[in-house]
Amino acid sequence: MSEKPHLDRAHGQHLFKEMLRIRRFEARCAELYQAQKIRGFLHLYDGEEAVAVGIMQALEERDAVVATYRDHGHAIARGIAMGPLMAEMYGMLEGCSRGRGGSMHFFDRSKRFYGGNAIVGGGLPLAIGVALADKDLRSGAVTACFFGEGAAGEGEFHECMNLAELWQLPVLFVCENNLYAMGMPLEYAEAETDIYRKASAYRMPAEAIDGMAPIAVEAAARRAVESIRTGNGPYFLECRTYRFRAHSMFDAQLYRTKEEVALWKARDPLSRMQAWLQESHMLSSDDLARIDGEVEAEIDEAVAFAEAGTWEPVEDLERFVLMDEVPE
Amino acid sequence: MSEKPHLDRAHGQHLFKEMLRIRRFEARCAELYQAQKIRGFLHLYDGEEAVAVGIMQALEERDAVVATYRDHGHAIARGIAMGPLMAEMYGMLEGCSRGRGGSMHFFDRSKRFYGGNAIVGGGLPLAIGVALADKDLRSGAVTACFFGEGAAGEGEFHECMNLAELWQLPVLFVCENNLYAMGMPLEYAEAETDIYRKASAYRMPAEAIDGMAPIAVEAAARRAVESIRTGNGPYFLECRTYRFRAHSMFDAQLYRTKEEVALWKARDPLSRMQAWLQESHMLSSDDLARIDGEVEAEIDEAVAFAEAGTWEPVEDLERFVLMDEVPE
């Protein structure tokens, strides 16, 4: 896989469509939450789509992903079918985690998707372990580990950064810095607000990039993955981004101003990408309509799949508390 | 308190004597351990005396200390009487923790000595809290928090460094870098082996100093404490030192060579200080004999105190599991 993204028409449209799939999927989820089809916590990725989409371009099938509770974007961009994702939101047996995980806990073994994790920082040690296994097994695989800037406060962040560099593990750390951890503004949470600078305490290569620009993210991810695969150890990307909506569905957003949100919305990765593709004559209005239609159809299908889902029998409640065997 | 140490005869002898008190106290402890008067874990500070002694010069009565399981040096240099310390080693009621703590858990409320802590890194959050209280109470006090370089691997280190700087707390972090955490050489444990550099990830002022030189330690500590008291927030000192003996009494020292130990012993803070004082005509052989005699007498007395100690009645076993009141 070469280092630079191919900025041709097809790839440009692909990036745009991937982001749109996430945006629309989540918009539908928000509606379904109001309709009480989806329950529990629902954390939307709205505004941050460029990060997941950009990063996933650099990953291959053999690579692994560790995500957070804000995992819709990661799962969709990783290529997990929307039907099982939506069914999971519904709590259906046909969901990607049998309906047991819900929005925060998408899993997919076939995609090496090691779960949305709802403990902030809790996924980092898992990523270290997956990467350690891949290194020991000489698989050449890279583990992309996503987390918010809030996770940088946790001790596990520190422990894992050190282990990864010390043991030269193939991990791509992707910090989604959206400036808030729930209602906690970064500058109230960290003495050093340039998160990527923390990597220097572990001698890990790191950079901060524009997380609202899928091409920039992709380019950085390709560089980083290349470096990791070459055997240079882990790499750290701080993606500067913003969530347009509330932290979860229970959030009055007292901690930020409408003006600030508006400023960031002006940098919406979707509309900017669309405008740029159109200006560059890489996206006609026909293309746009086609993409739009495909995405809507995909989501409708996913919802239909979820609606047609079944409930896991209550008798199976205890199944897999203890496993009978290790799945192959 | 002025910033520079006064290097007059009296102070020079004081520093030397303080280090000697620790060295001899511990030598006696090692004997008493062989004689099974002392049990459990015994971690000697042998070789590291300059650190505790140097740092304590910069502290005032109002200041606080948080130590580790390797706490004999800190306690003695802080001015806790040797009798209760030795009695604690013996497990006697007259010990500084009623014999309940032993070597690893010296406590002294009157000296604001918040304990030897046997969980690596476990004292750091306590230090943050003590400093937070002092800040809120506007007491002007500084908390000196000691820990080994091994503690820098723990997540709590990271969390506490951030909190201290973020909240501008009056904490003096004293990293006793003796190059090993039990048998773990620093370079196998940390991707960045200059521990003081880690402080930059929190924008905390930090320096590495010669931990085998009490005057250098004192000078740095005075600068640091001055800075902290002026309201500049926490300060980080990495004291480079070495333990001459085994980690604890159960340690075959397979992880380091005799040559390495010998090299460091050539830098013994006690013999170097003695030589320097003698060369500078600040320590006559009479002085030396007097100091020696005083120290021996003090230790003999401490041992006698411990030997004359009593056992806490077994009926009191559950006393203080729950407190009846907060001690004033």
Next chain:
Amino acid sequence: MRAAEQLAQGLRMTYREACRQAIREALNDDPRAFLMGEDVGLYGGCYAVTKGLLEEFGPERIRDTPLAESAFVGAGIGAALAGMRPIVEIMTCNFSLLALDQIMNNAATIPHMSGGQFAVPLVIRMATGAGRQLAAQHSHSLEGWYAHIPGLKVLAPGTVEDARYMLKPALADPNPVLIFEHIVLYNAEDELDPAVTSVDISSAKVRREGRDVTILTYGNSLPKSLEAAETLAGEGIEAEVVDLRVLRPLDDATIFDSVTRTRRCVIVDEGWKSGSISAEIGARLVEERFFELDAPLRRVCSREVPIPYAGHLEEAALPQLPQIVEAARSLMGRK
């Protein structure tokens, strides 16, 4: 505005408001008291418990912390050692595992290990429990598990009154006190009795008297148990419902007194059955009141599974009304 607010809401309030009033009172009464935790300030509390308090008390007394559970819980312990009266909020007990070393090895240990030189007058509040489809990592009920640790006191308010009045004595207590607030109860509403201005944090409380069978419970299982008692009453079975509310140290006197009278006992506990607080009570019964029991113990606990997201599975995993009723019935020899 405070007075006005109180007036406006009178003595009818939610469990959430009761928790807030209790914090407000603690901060007003003691200048050494402060609240610290994630999102307690700007955000207003993840369950909106602390809304408005930052404006009222300022950032030094309503202290927002970064995500660093071990450090800020330990900082609460240190501040308590040094003379403050911290109230630390861990957003939910699910995250308290990250701070367990500080809680067990420092808070619970230092007073004893220092030979009584230091006390840890600290309150740690945390949300607990399941029932809102938050899935396995956000649905633990760990209060009974924490009750294993000597040196701690563990409270579990199951009523608006207890939510309102337990904090004050907990903060006045020289020991570390853990208060578990049930997420499903936050919206529970009740009228406070104006005659009551404090509650006792050393005793269990009989919430309903009955002669036939004792139901021991706490937290969000309390309303379920009271409802079960109503159902049972319709069948002529008079259940006594005892709200444990103090899980450590357990109030043996009240528990034993009730069981000795009814001679039959059901324990309802949202903890996973094995090793839950229901286990400890069961063991005490067979040790201390073996000859007073006429029937085996019945326990209605959570199923031993990570609590699933799907509503029907979550419901099946938690103690529910029909099981409580069935358990009590069976002890009376009814089907």
Next chain:
Amino acid sequence: MRAAEQLAQGLRMTYREACRQAIREALNDDPRAFLMGEDVGLYGGCYAVTKGLLEEFGPERIRDTPLAESAFVGAGIGAALAGMRPIVEIMTCNFSLLALDQIMNNAATIPHMSGGQFAVPLVIRMATGAGRQLAAQHSHSLEGWYAHIPGLKVLAPGTVEDARYMLKPALADPNPVLIFEHIVLYNAEDELDPAVTSVDISSAKVRREGRDVTILTYGNSLPKSLEAAETLAGEGIEAEVVDLRVLRPLDDATIFDSVTRTRRCVIVDEGWKSGSISAEIGARLVEERFFELDAPLRRVCSREVPIPYAGHLEEAALPQLPQIVEAARSLMGRK
């Protein structure tokens, strides 16, 4: 050298050597197995269990870790998810609190929460217990407490044989298995039966038969209980000693079978009494074998204190022979 060593030591070995042989066997048998933890390599293990293994297997399979319990335990979980068979050593269970979030929220949860897509074939070994005057922060007995967590298996070898043979089935098990090795037992020595080459990690084991009273125990309380049984035999009381050895899931069948025969039960458990594994067993007895019991349960547990350093206080805090004997006697109506 390996063969020579085995020959030299024959089948007589210490519990420590048994643990080492077990690790060696696991690493020889399965290329996916590796050992990871603090000071397992260069230092040779803080209790000298892993001495020599670094030389034998190299640093990739005997992996020294920095002090970072949460990260390296979590890394063990991740490596297990990704196909390895990690053996993680937490130096002592006292430090395992720092890794509890990973253990409960990830290892114990992911298989179920992922709908069975992922297993966590991981072994976590840790030293446990008191008795060497290591004071409050180094003397916890947490095995019974861990047994509360669904998704885990919890083992506590109390004999050299179990120390030797439990690791293999534990590592072959698709689930996270915690093995608690008692610090006082490391020096215990025994002759291994050449006919035995494996042990069952799903069942308790009757270590001594007796008709009068059942003593349920495990770990370092097992030798004490066997000694107590000898003393009791001298008085004409035949105690049956059952080594629980598997604390989760408990082997109800063996426990109930013994108690049903003897109709009297003493549980000896080094955990703090309230909420220890003895509590769960007591509760099960009063639930399931109420009518088979002729006498109340007696529990001999650790006193509910942070274990003190002073020898006489530590001794007083732990279960001891005279208390076990007295408990059994009292159940037989003797003084």
